[in-house]
Amino acid sequence: MVTDDGLGFRRAHPSALPVTGAWRPGDPPGRRKFLELPPDRPFALEGGGLLRGVVLAYETWGELSPERDNAVLVCHALTGDSHAHGRIEAGHPTPGWWNGIVGPGAAIDTERWFVVCVNVLGGCQGTTGPASPHPDDGRPWASRFPVVTIRDMVRTQAAVADHLGIERWALVAGGSMGGMQVLEWGVMYPERVRALLPIATAAAASAQQIGWWSSGRRAIAMDPRWRGGEYYDAEPGDGPHEGLAIARMISMMTFRSDDVFTQRFGRQVVEPVEGYSLWQRFQVERYLEYQGDKLVRRFDANSYLLLTKAMDLHDLGRGRNGLRPAFARLRAPVLSVGISSDILYPPHQSREIAELAREAGVPARYAELDSPHGHDAFLIETEQLGAVIREFLASLEDDHD
Amino acid sequence: MVTDDGLGFRRAHPSALPVTGAWRPGDPPGRRKFLELPPDRPFALEGGGLLRGVVLAYETWGELSPERDNAVLVCHALTGDSHAHGRIEAGHPTPGWWNGIVGPGAAIDTERWFVVCVNVLGGCQGTTGPASPHPDDGRPWASRFPVVTIRDMVRTQAAVADHLGIERWALVAGGSMGGMQVLEWGVMYPERVRALLPIATAAAASAQQIGWWSSGRRAIAMDPRWRGGEYYDAEPGDGPHEGLAIARMISMMTFRSDDVFTQRFGRQVVEPVEGYSLWQRFQVERYLEYQGDKLVRRFDANSYLLLTKAMDLHDLGRGRNGLRPAFARLRAPVLSVGISSDILYPPHQSREIAELAREAGVPARYAELDSPHGHDAFLIETEQLGAVIREFLASLEDDHD
Numbered sequence: 143m144v145t146d147d148g149l150g151f152r153r154a155h156p157s158a159l160p161v162t163g164a165w166r167p168g169d170p171p172g173r174r175k176f177l178e179l180p181p182d183r184p185f186a187l188e189g190g191g192l193l194r195g196v197v198l199a200y201e202t203w204g205e206l207s208p209e210r211d212n213a214v215l216v217c218h219a220l221t222g223d224s225h226a227h228g229r230i231e232a233g234h235p236t237p238g239w240w241n242g243i244v245g246p247g248a249a250i251d252t253e254r255w256f257v258v259c260v261n262v263l264g265g266c267q268g269t270t271g272p273a274s275p276h277p278d279d280g281r282p283w284a285s286r287f288p289v290v291t292i293r294d295m296v297r298t299q300a301a302v303a304d305h306l307g308i309e310r311w312a313l314v315a316g317g318s319m320g321g322m323q324v325l326e327w328g329v330m331y332p333e334r335v336r337a338l339l340p341i342a343t344a345a346a347a348s349a350q351q352i353g354w355w356s357s358g359r360r361a362i363a364m365d366p367r368w369r370g371g372e373y374y375d376a377e378p379g380d381g382p383h384e385g386l387a388i389a390r391m392i393s394m395m396t397f398r399s400d401d402v403f404t405q406r407f408g409r410q411v412v413e414p415v416e417g418y419s420l421w422q423r424f425q426v427e428r429y430l431e432y433q434g435d436k437l438v439r440r441f442d443a444n445s446y447l448l449l450t451k452a453m454d455l456h457d458l459g460r461g462r463n464g465l466r467p468a469f470a471r472l473r474a475p476v477l478s479v480g481i482s483s484d485i486l487y488p489p490h491q492s493r494e495i496a497e498l499a500r501e502a503g504v505p506a507r508y509a510e511l512d513s514p515h516g517h518d519a520f521l522i523e524t525e526q527l528g529a530v531i532r533e534f535l536a537s538l539e540d541d542h543d
Numbered sequence: 544m545v546t547d548d549g550l551g552f553r554r555a556h557p558s559a560l561p562v563t564g565a566w567r568p569g570d571p572p573g574r575r576k577f578l579e580l581p582p583d584r585p586f587a588l589e590g591g592g593l594l595r596g597v598v599l600a601y602e603t604w605g606e607l608s609p610e611r612d613n614a615v616l617v618c619h620a621l622t623g624d625s626h627a628h629g630r631i632e633a634g635h636p637t638p639g640w641w642n643g644i645v646g647p648g649a650a651i652d653t654e655r656w657f658v659v660c661v662n663v664l665g666g667c668q669g670t671t672g673p674a675s676p677h678p679d680d681g682r683p684w685a686s687r688f689p690v691v692t693i694r695d696m697v698r699t700q701a702a703v704a705d706h707l708g709i710e711r712w713a714l715v716a717g718g719s720m721g722g723m724q725v726l727e728w729g730v731m732y733p734e735r736v737r738a739l740l741p742i743a744t745a746a747a748a749s750a751q752q753i754g755w756w757s758s759g760r761r762a763i764a765m766d767p768r769w770r771g772g773e774y775y776d777a778e779p780g781d782g783p784h785e786g787l788a789i790a791r792m793i794s795m796m797t798f799r800s801d802d803v804f805t806q807r808f809g810r811q812v813v814e815p816v817e818g819y820s821l822w823q824r825f826q827v828e829r830y831l832e833y834q835g836d837k838l839v840r841r842f843d844a845n846s847y848l849l850l851t852k853a854m855d856l857h858d859l860g861r862g863r864n865g866l867r868p869a870f871a872r873l874r875a876p877v878l879s880v881g882i883s884s885d886i887l888y889p890p891h892q893s894r895e896i897a898e899l900a901r902e903a904g905v906p907a908r909y910a911e912l913d914s915p916h917g918h919d920a921f922l923i924e925t926e927q928l929g930a931v932i933r934e935f936l937a938s939l940e941d942d943h944d
Contacts, residue, residue, distance in 0.1 A: 188819075189818040189819035190817065190818035191818065288819075289818070289819035289820060289821055291819070347810065348801060348804065348805050348810075349804035349805050349807070349808040349809060349810065349825070349826070350796065350799075350800075350801045350804040350805070350827075352810075352825045352827050352828060353792070353796045353804060353827050353828070353831055354796055356792075356824075356825075356827075356828045357789060357792045357793050357796065357831070359821075360785075360788075360789050360792065361789055364762070364765060364766060364785050364786065364789060365765060366767050384761075384765050385765065387761075388758060388761050388762055388765060391754070391757075391758045391761065392758050392793060395751070395754050395755055395758065398751075399751075400749060400751045400889055403749065403750035403751040403754060404749050404750050404751070406750070407750040408750060409747060409748065409749075409750065409753075409858060417590040417592065417690070418589075418590035418689075418690035418692070418852075418856060419690060420690055420760075420848055420849070420852055424750070424753045424757070424855065425750070426750040426751075426753050426754050426757075427753060427754070430754055430757070430758070447821055448821070451819075451821055454825065455819060457810060485886055488801060
């Protein structure tokens with residue numbers, strides 16, 4: 143059911159697209175390990191409400207040292223998952239999203255560090271989310287799943303740390319939504335982190351970011367196949383994939399840059415036709431459609447709604463009398479990394495993180511990736527970013543000595 | 544049916560939203576004049592195909608001099624229309640879109656210049672478009688309406704010029720999609736323009752621009768109420784307003800800037816509620832929804848599809864062996880204006896226009912509006928832009944002497 147159109151984009155026939163791309167119990171676990179939170183102690187959410195039967199999927203690389211001082215937490219972004227390092231294999235439809243940064247001999251060297259990555263709460267790759275079975279009736283949570291926040295995600299990660307016997311992370315690192323988790327770690331658990339590495343992120347979501355993400359949510363909600371979130375019983379091909387694909391198209395536009403699109407696609411059309419038609423596509427349109435389809439096969443529309451909302455709600459200062467008092471809780475040194483061409487999380491926001499941290503009295507530095515790749519540079523520019531991370535880690539060792 | 548929510552945003556009940564916001568024969572004409580193209584001579588489109596029964600709506604201000612040498616054409620952008628100057632009145636739901644630039648005593652002084660603005664072909668404010676009656680059956684053209692190009696628009700404007708006895712425009716000016724028309728005027732009718740003023744536009748649409756506009760088109764096409772373009776018979780409130788509103792949200796995001804959204808909305812929520820809900824809105828979301836609703840009342844979803852496609856097809860070099868040979872046709876001096884914070888038509892594209900014109904041997908200058916307002920600055924920064932235009936017009940007079 144997959145066709146190659148001869149131009150490198152393999153597109154699925156719509157009927158082959160699943161109603162949800164979520165990993166579900168029974169699917170191959172791949173490298174995942176699972177932590178079930180105690181069923182007698184429901185997980186209390188920041189927004190009120192209790193979540194019972196929470197399962198957390200995570201992966202680890204390397205060995206925890208006897209002193210338990212070499213643990214690194216990497217936090218994934220919106221459409222990432224626990225598979226920060228590794229190949230495509232049964233249970234893992236994508237290669238490790240940070241293969242260039244995490245691995246043997248890489249900047250976050252798994253021969254030196256014990257690296258952990260947890261699929262976020264509300265996600266769809268093994269950790270409890272809207273596609274997971276509700277403990278009451280075994281049917282998907284669907285629209286019953288409550289709104290979660292970045293802080294809720296971080297508290298689930300703390301549960302994984304407890305489970306693994308990690309009292310203090312040597313480093314918490316991540317980009318985009320992952321960077322929001324990094325910052326919350328520093329504020330919520332100042333004694334449990336030795337260093338923070340937020341990348342291409344913000345201390346609080348801006349109105350513009352909220353505007354982008356909410357446009358995508360509205361596109362999903364408009365898809366008649368979304369069915370108010372109750373689509374899991376639909377036939378294959380009858381899920382909200384068009385809405386999710388449009389949301390993905392919008393976000394792909396904000397993830398990349400003018401330069402990159404021009405260089406890669408220019409004004410090439412897919413198939414030249416006589417005259418013009420409204421739905422004749424330029425290459426860039428097919429690329430975006432292809433990206434949309436690809437996401438549909440490994441993601442869940444309801445998770446997309448929840449995680450983008452969590453990003454919109456992200457505000458380190460919320461309930462803490464503002465950003466400055468929040469930053470005053472930090473104890474760990476901060477390296478904040480921005481990306482020169484990022485239009486979604488513009489570099490001034492990453493600079494602001496370093497400034498606020500410095501004002502709060504912790505050692506803090508700002509580094510900028512000089513890249514034409516836009517926001518996604520934190521996944522692409524692994525050489526440049528790797529060098530920055532190596533230097534940061536080395537400086538921490540020096541302090542430690 | 545209009546409610547004011549107390550926060551300055553008056554929202555219509557969905558059932559009060561029209562299926563199309565197009566001006567239709569029988570509606571108050573306002574200031575519009577109409578030119579009917581001869582019914583025996585169908586209008587041939589660039590993409591092939593003939594359009595019969597074309598009507599062009601236009602407005603004029605000031606008086607044509609006996610020498611007919613003071614005519615200025617202003618070209619409107621995507622959601623503009625012929626109402627470049629004036630008030631809200633019967634037939635005109637919006638004030639003149641360039642009131643600060645065109646008018647008595649303004650930079651384009653209607654006491655000095657005879658100013659003309661024509662609603663574009665395929666639009667929805669009086670000129671023939673998809674909501675207009677088809678000459679065969681009197682029913683809306685709807686999906687039968689052919690794809691039009693910027694060049695087609697310019698040729699209809701030439702017909703208006705002929706009708707008004709204007710052999711040569713003293714100036715053709717416009718921003719965004721209007722700027723594309725300005726450039727095509729210079730290339731298609733080099734002898735009919737004395738000066739060109741393209742603002743915040745491009746010599747050819749970039750892959751990124753195509754990506755943005757095509758996302759909006761897909762949102763409209765996903766709206767089940769769009770009905771393949773055949774929605775004009777629907778009940779009020781049953782038109783494709785959700786799809787059009789989402790397309791508008793996406794474009795509003797690209798029209799403005801991070802700074803402006805932050806300053807205006809920050810992270811304020813519409814109504815604070817206990818806990819969080821997925822559809823609880825931030826102010827910026829309500830603003831975008833309000834802008835979406837507003838557009839739905841005065842625009843037509845099928846026109847949105849056609850005009851954004853016309854912009855994607857815009858390429859001065861198409862069929863002319865590329866940009867350089869196209870620019871070589873220019874005879875008129877060019878002032879190309881860019882906007883410092885424009886993420887949709889970034890300033891480098893406006894600089895490129897001036898460079899290509901200079902290389903082609905016409906006097907050409909680049910000026911940049913220093914503005915935080917993003918793309919929309921060409922509608923907002925009327926003082927800064929007005930000064931630039933005055934200077935340009937004065938320099939032309941000098942040359943003339």
